[in-house]
Amino acid sequence: MVGTGRQALGSTVQCQVKPDFDVYTCIVLAARLIVSAMPVTGSDERLGCRRRSVLRVIPVLPLKMVEARVPAFPILRLIRVFPSLHVFGRESSQVPFSWETTVKSTARHRAIASLCLATLCLAGTLGSGCHKTALLDAVEESSLSDIPRELSMASIPVYRVAPPDILLIELVRSIRPSNDGIRAGDYVIIRAANLEPYDPEDEEVQKALKTVNGEYLVQADGTVDLGPWYGSVRIEGQTASQVELTLASYLRTEHQGEDGRTYGGYQKPIVSVSLADVGARQIVAGEHLIRPDGTVSLGIYGSVYVAGMTLDEVKQAVEQHLGDSVHDAEVAVDVLAYNSKKIYLITDGGGVGEQVVTLPFTGGETVLDALANINGLSPVSSKQMWIARPAPNGTDVAQTMPIDWRAITQDGVTTTNYQLMPGDRIYIKADCWVASDNFIAKVTQPFSRIFGFIILGNGTVRTLQQGGNSGTGGGGGGFF
Structure with missing residues (x-):
């Protein structure tokens, strides 16, 4: 699609992650695993009745349905190896198969195994299930929209210069006007x-x-x-x-x-x-930086305001400004460096900060082009990323577009390889395991230092005591 319509440039897709059947299933399984870990003995009939009543309240789903719905969770198949855990219970009539106790273990072993399986189920749910489903739904919706993307690029609106762009201004004809007075040295x-x-x-x-x-x-x-x-x-x-x-x-x-x-x-x-010489007092040529106040310097001819103008408007403004000093002034104007329009790449550090990289906007960048400028994904980054497009002034609605990195790089699918616009933010989420590791390290490090100091102090005291007890007469014993 090639066009200049504002609708094509401003259309976005909002991705909202919603809980689905995978999350519900794994939460139910985790709850039943935890409850089934409650030890039951013949002498504690009240605890056994309590566990059976709780298991009746928690909905029971066939394991085969769970495996078919959540193929990304092979850990659930391990439940078959531990039939002594009574995940679905013998009293449940909804399970199409029966469980036979083939492994005899103590209540402590059953509790440890059940808690481990429950933790893995919840971790897998948070790591892939919900995000993947929401990403596929958002990508399917964005493929039907008119958002510019690779192989379907849109024409960018007329560029307007702004600080700190660098302009190339060349004075084509540099002739003194007829009313210019004669000066010393002429x-x-x-x-x-x-x-x-x-x-x-x-x-x-x-x-x-x-x-x-x-x-x-x-x-x-x-x-x-x-x-x-x-x-x-x-x-x-x-x-x-x-x-x-x-x-x-x-x-x-x-x-x-x-x-x-x-x-x-x-x-x-x-x-x-x-x-004898009809040339102007100074030649206007070369690079001209737009100042923070929006003006460019023309040497002895003064300054002219150009911020917010198109190239045609800049040409007209410069020629009009030089009209009093140059006869029939004619200039050529072009943009040498696009510094005012930027694209932002924000990399999540997994709990230890975020890195922001700016790229100049030139009009034809896609998501793949932007990430190629930073040499791809960092070791701490995940493949979960999205584009946050600036919303109009006065609105609080976020405009986000999910990016399927695997489809862009491995499959060559251009659906989410969007054409970037000025001010776009590409946010790259950190890997969940790296973030978890950093969080655990951040929480445990102060305690580790305290415990290390305590252990060091305890060891020093023991060394001093042992040195004093092993000393001999004559005052020669001791630590020193």
């Missing part, structure tokens, strides 16, 4: 006619001094030197057309030189002025 081309006439006896050097035709440097004081025959004229800050009028007026006026010579006073001088 070269101007000045041509003048109807000035001092040539004398036939003048040498070539004298003729050259009487000629005004060439490039002239504007000095630091803003004047241009026309040679010893005509003197200097201040032209800084004036445009080319204004300089023409200034020079024509200057040449029409008589001036007295320092050497007492009079120059100027020409009747109809003709002056032409142009810039």
Whole structure:
């Protein structure tokens, strides 16, 4: 599916884990295992009656139905090996088969075995049964939705730049405007006619001094030197057309030189002025980082606000800003680094923290692409993961999409290999056994340290006592 519809980009599936028949079955079996572990002796008739009454209350399910419904629990088949546990009881008429006591064990052994089996049943239920069923239901529902995924990608809306994106801005034409004033250091081309006439006896050097035709440097004081025959004229800050009028007026006026010579006073001088270099004062080219305030720097031309704009809008804003400093400004704009839009990968540490990794959003990433950037799953991660998509402002509804990692990697099924959007969170759950091990270690470690300190202190005291008792006379015995 290729499109720009918002519905395709915003549709999500919410996965809610609900207890099913597997959980109910294993809880019932665990309860019957625990109750059946109650020792029954001939001298305690009240306890035996209590156990039989409890077993009648707990629903009884055929073992074959349980095995067919929960194929992931091979531990339940071990119940056949322990017929002395009386899991379903002889008094139950709902069991299609009978139990014969073939193993004689004490009440203590029966209790230990029953509790172990009950613990394994509940652990298996929490580890696979409920989650797997909910995951399959959610995946089946998401396969019928229009959520973009691999082989059915959607077009991303027009990208809007934001801090700290890096833009590539190139000024195509860098020409000074016609109204730009002449500055010190500029070269101007000045041509003048109807000035001092040539004398036939003048040498070539004298003729050259009487000629005004060439490039002239504007000095630091803003004047241009026309040679010893005509003197200097201040032209800084004036445009080319204004300089023409200034020079024509200057040449029409008589001036007295320092050497007492009079120059100027020409009747109809003709002056032409142009810039030798029409290039702009500074070339705009290269990388431009969007500042936290949303502006980009254009050097001596100042700054322009571009945050939240598309590339076309950025181009228009930059050209409009350069209009006063560059003649017919034309720029090319592109995004060099997509830094503002991110994808978050959160890895559960199993009770010892969570690791967050950010990836830049470029528009075509899928779940598999994102996990490939962190080299797949960590040793403590499970294959239980989902995408949490940001909900609209003002809503508290979670938008989650489950991910079937095995189907994506081993089977090549693209149903849950979703196309990622800006702000998506991929949460990777930790392995339940690793989390349990970390929890047990966290709980027992303080007590282990206390007991270790007690044992160390006890051993030290005994060593001191034994050293004192084994000492000999003369004061030479003892620990020291």
